[in-house]
Amino acid sequence: MSRLGNLGHRLHRGEVAYDFVGKRRLWYGVSILITLVAVIGLVVNGLKLSIEFSGGAVFTTPKSSLSVSEVQNKIAGDTGSSTAVVQKLGTGSLRIQISDVGTAEAAQIQSKIATDLGLKSQDINEQVVGPSWGQEISNKAIEGLVIFMILVTIYLAIAFEWRKAVAAVIALIHDLTITVGVYAIVGFEVSPGTVIGLLTVLGYSLYDTVVVFDGLKETTKDITKQNRFTYSELANRSLNQTLVRSINTTVVALLPVAALLFVGGGLLGAGMLNDIALSLFVGLAAGAYSSIFIATPLVADLKERDPEIKALKKRVLAKRAADARKAETATDEPQDADQADDDEEAEGAHPAAAGAVSGQRNQPASRSRSKNRPSGKRR
Structure with missing residues (x-):
């Protein structure tokens, strides 16, 4: 078995794990920084629209x-x-x-x-x-994007719950912003092929997120009936179980897209391939990142505001504290018993040190003497 496959099995069994959810503030900071760079590039450079949009x-x-x-x-x-x-x-x-x-x-x-x-x-x-036709194409592209977002939100709210729908939409907006920002920084034209690539990217990103959410749904089933794990811990376990699968699917999808971008667009000079391939390449990488580092941690944050999940967290922490106290007591008791045995041995070996009185010892009464036995004196 390959090293990556072995790692995937260990992650699935819970033998090893990385605390993605526990370090979510770090990932939020990284995502905010990347998004700010993309927005600044978009504001400074702007988008270079093709004639299909500008006329x-x-x-x-x-x-x-x-x-x-x-x-x-x-x-x-x-x-x-x-x-x-x-x-x-x-x-x-x-x-x-x-x-x-x-x-x-x-x-x-x-x-x-x-x-x-x-x-x-x-x-x-x-x-x-003509400019009017280009404006119509731009409006149609925006309408298609908005309709896509609405349908995705409705589907996720029905299939899972509203918290996961909100987290998935935020992750999609994150991916879209980064992709558009890269277009503005690099200076590639935004053409109808770019719109097609963006919609495809959103589909891939949603696929990765739904895979993680489906595993999370199974892992957290009847979560309030146990007192061993919090919601964040189970969410992190579910994320680790699907981690290798997400990496594999992303790498497999990026390889042909990279060929389109660097070979088709770079070496062969096919302009339309550049428009589609760049959006796919950046969007797939951003989608894989957001499904791991953004979507699931956001769901954990939203769920832990629920009263039942808050009560569960308190019970879990209280149980762990009680178990820790019991473990400390159980560890101290054998030490006290061993110390008592050592004291007894010390007293037997050194009676004077234990406070014994020095002098003649009194002979104990003979245990074999009976009441009806003669004393042995002659009459």
Whole structure:
């Protein structure tokens, strides 16, 4: 059996465990710090929206030997006040994206680009997206995200309870904020592929969280009928039992996504793969983190405010204190008995030290003498 498999069996049997729930304040602090960095990056840099959201034009040229920097220098004066984003595709062709331009202006820009690059105007593929259509796409994406969150909350509240639903939604918002913040810091475009990736990420994150919650539901069944463990302790045990499974599923999911991001997007230059793969890669890692370090500790915090769980915690702590006192008493009693035996031995070995009177000893009466036995005197 592999070392990781052996660790998984030991975690499941409770032979080893890491106190995730007990150290939840540490994880809360780390999550808040990461989220603040993501929010600051979002505020400072903002999101770089693709033309599907902002509106604009995309020009695709035939295969060219020109580099990205050379193309940017050649067409610098062709786009007016708009900024052109040039990208080299895997086929060797060039993708030139210009935001906030209309149909008439796009035709003029296409003609200028063709002249500067030494191409025919009809050889350049043009795609124009109006700003109203882009705004509609943005609204639809936000509506889809909100509907997804509402349905997730309702499902978790029915399948488990409202506390777990709240914890899962907070974990999902945490994952979404980090992913969007990374997009703002890195400078990748937010395209419809990004939205698809985000929704997929939320599904993966929810899957990990539901696996942990299902184990927690079984572990804490009839919890108030026992006095051995608190809710937080059982929650931590359930989390440790599913830890290796969560790690394995996350690693297996990250491997193909990493191939899409670094090979498909980085080496082959497929722009759409970059949009989807980055959101998947960051979101999967954040989802695995939140399901372990955020969701379950939050459930424990919320549950321990319940009066029954509070009473259970008091009973458990009182029982442990009583058991500790009994153990101390049981440990002290053999020591007292041994000390008494030592004193008795000391008294037998040293009668004078024990307070015995020195002098002639009185002979004890003979136990074999009977009342009817003659004294032995002659008459």
